[in-house]
Amino acid sequence: MFATMLEQARTELLTLRDMLRFAVSRFNEAGLFFGHGSDNAWDEAAYLLLHRLHLPLDRLEPFLDARLTGEERAAVLDVIERRVVERCPAAYLTHEAWLGAYRFYVDERVIVPRSFIAELLGEQLAPWLEDADTVGAVLDLCTGSGCLAIVAAHVFPAARVDAVDVSPAALAVAGRNVAEHELNERVRLVESDLFAALGKKRYDLIIANPPYVNAAAMAALPAEYRCEPELALASGEDGLDLTRAILAGARQHLKANGLLVVEIGHNRDVLEAAFPETPFTWLETSAGDQYVFLLHRDDLPSAVR
Numbered sequence: 017m018f019a020t021m022l023e024q025a026r027t028e029l030l031t032l033r034d035m036l037r038f039a040v041s042r043f044n045e046a047g048l049f050f051g052h053g054s055d056n057a058w059d060e061a062a063y064l065l066l067h068r069l070h071l072p073l074d075r076l077e078p079f080l081d082a083r084l085t086g087e088e089r090a091a092v093l094d095v096i097e098r099r100v101v102e103r104c105p106a107a108y109l110t111h112e113a114w115l116g117a118y119r120f121y122v123d124e125r126v127i128v129p130r131s132f133i134a135e136l137l138g139e140q141l142a143p144w145l146e147d148a149d150t151v152g153a154v155l156d157l158c159t160g161s162g163c164l165a166i167v168a169a170h171v172f173p174a175a176r177v178d179a180v181d182v183s184p185a186a187l188a189v190a191g192r193n194v195a196e197h198e199l200n201e202r203v204r205l206v207e208s209d210l211f212a213a214l215g216k217k218r219y220d221l222i223i224a225n226p227p228y229v230n231a232a233a234m235a236a237l238p239a240e241y242r243c244e245p246e247l248a249l250a251s252g253e254d255g256l257d258l259t260r261a262i263l264a265g266a267r268q269h270l271k272a273n274g275l276l277v278v279e280i281g282h283n284r285d286v287l288e289a290a291f292p293e294t295p296f297t298w299l300e301t302s303a304g305d306q307y308v309f310l311l312h313r314d315d316l317p318s319a320v321r
Contacts, residue, residue: 018042018100022093029089032069033080036061039096049238052105052128053113060099060106067110068095103239113161118170120163120193125185127248129163131225132301132308133279137167141221144275144297144310150220151175155269157210157224157262160248162190162203164223169199172221178214180206183247210258211265218271224262228281230255255283256290263291263317270313279308291317 025038039061054060066073068091069084084092095109107113107128113120115134122128140148151172156165156179165179179194181187187205194203206213229237229249241249251257259280266276277299280287284306288296294317296309 022097025093026089030083031081032065032084035084035089035092036065039065042096042100046100048099048103049240052107052130052240054106064095064099064106064109065092068092104243105240108243115163115167118163118167120161121189121196122161123189124243125245126161126189127244129161131164131279132303133164133223133225133277134167135301136277136299136308137164137171140171141277148172149174153219155219155222156180157222158226158258159190160186162193164225165203166193166197166199168223169202175202177203178206179203180208180210182207182209183245210261211269214269218269219274220271221275221277222266222270223277225279226258226262227251228255228259228283254286255281256287259287267313267316272313274313276311276316277308281307293317
């Protein structure tokens with residue numbers, strides 16, 4: 017049925033408005049999941065079509081009634097078909113994702129960038145950091161595409177940033193992004209299982225958006241999330257395996273007044289139950305105060321099991 021609809025669309029739909037309506041109908045009919053930048057079929061379709069037609073992403077209205085060439089119709093229908101049939105996130109179809117004002121290249125070697133830490137970095141972690149210019153060394157654990165390391169380099173102008181990941185494939189993507197942002201002199205890519213390859217180096221700030229999906233949630237993930245590397249999502253039975261390891265190793269890699277900032281998804285209650293004596297500070301984000309915690313070096317647990 018879908019193939020028949022595509023063939024009809026090739027000859028009967030003429031304008032961008034036609035194609036946009038067709039895409040929204042097909043996305044809703046297919047029950048696609050939206051969680052990688054867009055949260056509804058309209059926004060996702062508008063983004064994909066504007067991108068495929070090389071039009072400004074913030075200028076839909078002037079082009080809605082423009083007729084498409086045969087080649088353009090084929091290109092638009094191709095991206096609609098791939099989104100419906102392959103169920104992959106839009107970012108993998110366009111090879112781009114955004115965190116605030118920053119654009120990043122992405123493909124299936126990394127998860128699609130999405131982190132509340134990015135918006136906190138945009139505020140230079142105020143008021144927890146009194147002077148951003150004093151931040152000289154930053155560590156980004158589980159860097160993936162390198163997005164948070166790059167944002168940190170932009171917002172802390174005096175900092176050198178180590179971007180760590182255990183995946184060589186992810187680091188290849190991060191390397192492309194570091195080069196595109198012209199930060200090769202300030203962002204160092206390190207293949208390492210968390211702190212293992214860092215020696216005795218210490219940092220003013222450690223940030224991490226590690227895998228934090230628990231086993232039950234992994235089993236129930238929508239198809240779009242299953243397109244992403246499992247290594248970057250799964251973190252044991254309760255979702256805290258990587259977070260425990262970060263808490264265990266962070267103290268010896270933070271300077272005396274250093275800060276640790278970690279994103280943990282929906283695991284706040286589980287984390288607080290596992291570490292009842294640890295004074296987590298929960299940072300306010302656009303989605304609430306349960307997703308990102310901050311700890312000063314001296315407040316880190318002395319022993320982690």
